[in-house]
Amino acid sequence: MFKIFKKKKQTTNFIDSWSKLPVGKFLEINKISKSKEDEDTKALRCAALLSGKTLRELEELPIADAMELVSKTAFLYTPIPTTELKKNYNLGDRKYKPLRKMEEMSAAQFIDFQSVAPNINEMLPEFLAIFFVPEGHKYGDREYEIQDVINDIKEHLSVVEALALSDFFVAVYRRYVKRTLLYSEAEMKMLSWIGPKETRETAKKAEQALKQVRALINSMYGSQLSRR
Numbered sequence: 261m262f263k264i265f266k267k268k269k270q271t272t273n274f275i276d277s278w279s280k281l282p283v284g285k286f287l288e289i290n291k292i293s294k295s296k297e298d299e300d301t302k303a304l305r306c307a308a309l310l311s312g313k314t315l316r317e318l319e320e321l322p323i324a325d326a327m328e329l330v331s332k333t334a335f336l337y338t339p340i341p342t343t344e345l346k347k348n349y350n351l352g353d354r355k356y357k358p359l360r361k362m363e364e365m366s367a368a369q370f371i372d373f374q375s376v377a378p379n380i381n382e383m384l385p386e387f388l389a390i391f392f393v394p395e396g397h398k399y400g401d402r403e404y405e406i407q408d409v410i411n412d413i414k415e416h417l418s419v420v421e422a423l424a425l426s427d428f429f430v431a432v433y434r435r436y437v438k439r440t441l442l443y444s445e446a447e448m449k450m451l452s453w454i455g456p457k458e459t460r461e462t463a464k465k466a467e468q469a470l471k472q473v474r475a476l477i478n479s480m481y482g483s484q485l486s487r488r
């Protein structure tokens with residue numbers, strides 16, 4: 261007698277929640293959503309990306325199977341949840357302890373932060389890599405490659421954790437800069453009152469300029485990354 265074997269239903273490691281979605285794929289989905297393609301094609305592309313298939317493979321599936329995969333992308337239309345920060349993050353084969361205080365930031369980190377922060381929505385992995393240093397290393401030393409950190413973030417850090425971290429880093433930076441600017445404003449105000457006559461007008465203008473910079477900081481970093 262021949263045994264009849266039932267064909268096992270194929271399973272896929274479909275990413276069906278924000279907590280399972282790594283940063284790299286999140287950025288790809290953002291690109292898809294901003295493309296000029298029709299909504300049906302966008303939906304198929306997202307389903308293909310989240311299922312680890314190509315668009316061609318998805319298009320060749322029976323319509324019922326394809327629509328089942330598309331239906332699993334429904335979480336993309338829900339808000340991204342928040343989460344508590346961890347003391348350490350294991351990403352791939354490396355362990356990271358994120359920077360928590362601006363006072364601990366090196367000059368190199370601060371310079372890189374200033375250049376990347378205005379483009380945080382497009383450069384989220386690069387932004388987080390400024391604060392993620394592999395255990396046992398210092399930022400920018402030659403013992404590790406910054407691109408490896410960026411790749412670890414893209415492939416292993418969930419978008420939920422990434423946005424919680426970016427929100428935290430932006431808030432810490434904003435508080436630090438505002439505190440520094442307020443101190444400088446106070447100094448200029450005092451000079452405009454009791455400083456030498458020839459410097460009072462200059463101090464008054466400097467105070468106004470610092471207020472404008474503080475307003476700019478609020479506008480640049482006041483709104484955090486979109487949580488859809």
